[in-house]
Amino acid sequence: MLVLNATFEPINVCTVRRAAVLLLKAKAEIVEHGQWELRSEHTAMPRPVVIRLMTYVKVPRDTHRRKITRRAVFARDGWACQYCGARQNLTVDHVIPRSKGGSSDWTNIVASCAPCNRRKGDHLPSQAGMHPRCKPAAPSPNVFIHVASPTIPPAWRQWLPIATVADAA
Ligand SMILES: [Zn+2]
Known part of the structure; x- marks a missing residue:
């Protein structure tokens, strides 16, 4: 499950269960959904593939601590x-x-x-006489998304600026 911030910036990957909780509490909306439905005793909802948080969260900038x-x-x-x-x-x-x-x-x-x-x-x-090509720094949140999900579902691609990382792997 790809999680986008309110600004549509990708920030995270979460489980279907976590996404369902966010959706049921109206803390997120579905941006892309899959073909089947998630069913519980009381409700059915389209299976989310990409969700977007309704309120902006300021998590992504702490990647240096990840x-x-x-x-x-x-x-x-x-x-x-x-x-x-x-x-x-x-x-x-x-x-x-x-x-x-x-x-x-x-x-x-x-x-x-x-x-x-x-x-x-x-x-x-x-x-x-050996210097790194790029000055190393804390990675962008996208890097962790690629790491958490080695195969990127096609529905995610348009939301992820650096799809090349997964392709290169
Ligand atoms: Zn080498």
Whole structure:
């Protein structure tokens, strides 16, 4: 279930059950629905595929605090090594090595292929002459949507600006 903010900006993925609760409480509306109905004892509603919250929520800007996972790092970095562009044998690399005081947050972790990671080893980017192609930063909410739902239903695509991430995977 894709959840859009009141502004139609995608923010989240939730379960059908959660979506049904939001819809029953009139906290959300259905933007796209599927073919079958959700039925309970008392009600039936079209199965939601994309819902939109009725009131704007300010959640999306805290992505820097969201848990860092390998998949989220890879998705943010377009499933490509940030040093050479390779798409295979991806690992995560601390740009400033932990042994040199590098932090384990979004601004210091990038996707790196295993060979680049080995080559860079315990060196600073300047020592190794290896700098990430993009300055690492907290990802946009869309990245987490792609991570939470590896296969993006066609009905979601028009709402997600970066469909290429899933395609590249
Ligand atoms: Zn590489």
